[in-house]
Amino acid sequence: GHSWGYSGSKGEESWPKNYEFCGGVYQSPVDFHQNILQYDSTLQPIKLSGYNVSSTDSFTLSNNGHTVQMSLVPTMKIEIEPFHYTASQLHLHWGQKSTPKGSEHCIEGKRFAGEVHVVHYNSDKYADLSTAMKESDGLAVLGILIEVGSFNPTFEKIISQIQNIRFKNQKIQIAGFGVRELLPERLDEYYRYEGSLTTPPCYPSVLWTVFRNPVIISEEQLIALETALYCTDSNSSEPVEMTNNYRQLQSHGERLVSVSFRE
Numbered sequence: 001g002h003s004w005g006y007s008g009s010k011g012e013e014s015w016p017k018n019y020e021f022c023g024g025v026y027q028s029p030v031d032f033h034q035n036i037l038q039y040d041s042t043l044q045p046i047k048l049s050g051y052n053v054s055s056t057d058s059f060t061l062s063n064n065g066h067t068v069q070m071s072l073v074p075t076m077k078i079e080i081e082p083f084h085y086t087a088s089q090l091h092l093h094w095g096q097k098s099t100p101k102g103s104e105h106c107i108e109g110k111r112f113a114g115e116v117h118v119v120h121y122n123s124d125k126y127a128d129l130s131t132a133m134k135e136s137d138g139l140a141v142l143g144i145l146i147e148v149g150s151f152n153p154t155f156e157k158i159i160s161q162i163q164n165i166r167f168k169n170q171k172i173q174i175a176g177f178g179v180r181e182l183l184p185e186r187l188d189e190y191y192r193y194e195g196s197l198t199t200p201p202c203y204p205s206v207l208w209t210v211f212r213n214p215v216i217i218s219e220e221q222l223i224a225l226e227t228a229l230y231c232t233d234s235n236s237s238e239p240v241e242m243t244n245n246y247r248q249l250q251s252h253g254e255r256l257v258s259v260s261f262r263e
């Protein structure tokens with residue numbers, strides 16, 4: 001289909017031309033700032049099951065031209081009352097070496113180094129992701145902010161492989177691992193709001209859960225992510241570096257963001 005990107009003539013200003021929802025309501029990402037936050041004491045800790053995937057299973061790591069995507073296994077599920085959601089894929093957003101700030105969601109205007117998204121679909125109601133993503137209650141995405149600090153051995157299972165998928169449509173199999181380790185310790189502290197896919201087709205079908213606490217990776221790991229990948233395939237005459245693959249902040253409109261924590 002049409003190709004879209006994050007810069008130039010294919011950038012986000014042109015997305016609504018080919019993807020009408022991108023110009024619509026309930027768009028993501030948004031900034032979590034004080035006057036649109038509302039404490040909600042009924043928000044429960046996120047319940048994971050099957051997240052500690054055995055190394056006898058395998059994930060497919062691929063460069064899809066927009067991000068590095070890792071396919072997940074359908075035994076990985078989350079429960080967000082009243083529904084259960086089955087994991088589909090996880091992918092990343094990041095900046096560039098000279099401006100290492102590439103998260104999609106921001107907290108009080110602060111953009112983090114990057115962001116992990118774990119995409120799930122409502123498997124109580126829909127057969128698969130493609131069906132679910134068109135429905136307002138179809139998807140649940142977990143957002144994990146990335147900060148720079150010490151080396152992260154779990155993250156390294158992805159970072160160590162990206163030299164093998166530098167170009168679009170390249171993919172490799174990697175051994176399954178504990179995806180729980182990519183999430184922060186506190187699954188009970190998060191921001192919650194109704195939003196959308198942050199890429200075309202931008203369907204307003206996502207129940208967003210963005211954890212309060214970031215995961216930490218080293219500067220070297222972040223630089224590897226920022227410098228390894230291309231949006232174009234290996235025989236392209238004009239290679240395009242895969243950097244700054246985050247969407248600009250969208251307006252909240254009438255939306256409030258619920259928070260599961262007080263201070």
Ligand SMILES: NS(=O)(=O)c1c(F)c(F)c(S(=O)(=O)CCO)c(N[C@H]2CCc3ccccc32)c1F
Pocket residue numbers: 064066067069088089091117119129130133141196197198199200201
């Ligand atoms: N930030 S986000 O969570 O909104 C989000 C992405 F940022 C992103 F890049 C992708 S993608 O599949 O890697 C590339 C374009 O769809 C998806 N992929 C989802 C959406 C559409 C689709 C269709 C089939 C499989 C996965 C997805 C996504 F949900």
Ligand SMILES: [Zn+2]
Pocket residue numbers: 091092093117198
């Ligand atoms: Zn994403």
